[in-house]
Amino acid sequence: MINLSIQRALIICAHPDDETLGMGASWFKLQQQGVELGLVWFTDGAGARGDSSEADRKIAANKAKNYLAPSYFKWFDFPDNEMDTVSQLTVNKMIETAIDEFNPDSVFTHWSGDLNIDHKIVSTSVDVACRPLPNSPLKSVFQFEVLSSSEWSSECFKPNCYIDVQGFEQHKLNALKLYASELKDFPHPRSEQSVIAKMQIRGSECGVKSAESFVVKRVLI
Ligand SMILES: [Zn+2]
Known part of the structure; x- marks a missing residue:
């Protein structure tokens, strides 16, 4: 039997809450199974929640981060919804550093077709930072969908992988509720x-009651 083994997964997001919207239930399932989880945020998500103060x-976001309890955590201070004002090379290097420090076998990030500009930039930079290299421990790259960004794209998010x-649904909701005014x-x-x-819809696509879905960018088994 061949199994896809995930032991150290790095989740790389533009904004706090993207990890929860994209794979919040999977996060807690993976964590319960003993997978080491790392988390990277690039901005403070101000544009997504303009009705509350930065503080x-x-x-x-810190409350949600404590609930998620990642083993590795980086929070950069890039401008929200303006990551196109930062050079792609700078974002690439931040991700490469996080990958070098955490040493994941799997990376989860945004779908490259997302409407949100920050999501697109992070996804592209993950592609660059995760390009296949000989003897790299990084075996798999997955892209998740984010409600109210992925479905608004002119492209269609077409998952080919499900968890x-x-x-674990309630854990996802609990984490989302910690993000003020998110729900x-x-x-x-x-x-x-x-x-x-x-x-439930994603579950019905793969024969279970509840699932989160992904596009597989690369998997080495
Ligand atoms: Zn986002």
Whole structure:
């Protein structure tokens, strides 16, 4: 039997909350299975939550980070929704440094087709930093979807990999609730009901009750 083994996964996001929206339930499942998880945030997410002060956002993000309890954590201070004002080379180098420090076998990041400019830039830089190299411990790269960014793209997020997250849905909601004002009323795509519905739809695509989905960029088995 051949198994895909994930022991050290680095989750690289533009904003605090992207990891939870993209793979919050998978995060807790992987963690419970003993996978070491690292987390990188590039901005403070001000543009996504313009209705709260910077100090409040940072406090909320720190609470969520403590709940997620990553083994490795980096929080850069790039301008929110303006990462196109930073050179791609700078972002590439930040990611390369995080990969060198944490030494993951797997990386999870944004889908390259996302509407959000910061998501696109981080995804492209992950591609550069994770290019295949001889003898690299990095075997797999996955891209996740983020509600209210991925579905608004003119491209279609078409997953080819799923994580069964039955039993971990509430952890995702708990983490989302820690981000101040992140959860909206239904039918907003970032409502509790929509987040649950998305996991149910993704589950129905692969024969389970609840799942989070990914595009496989590269897997070496
Ligand atoms: Zn984001």
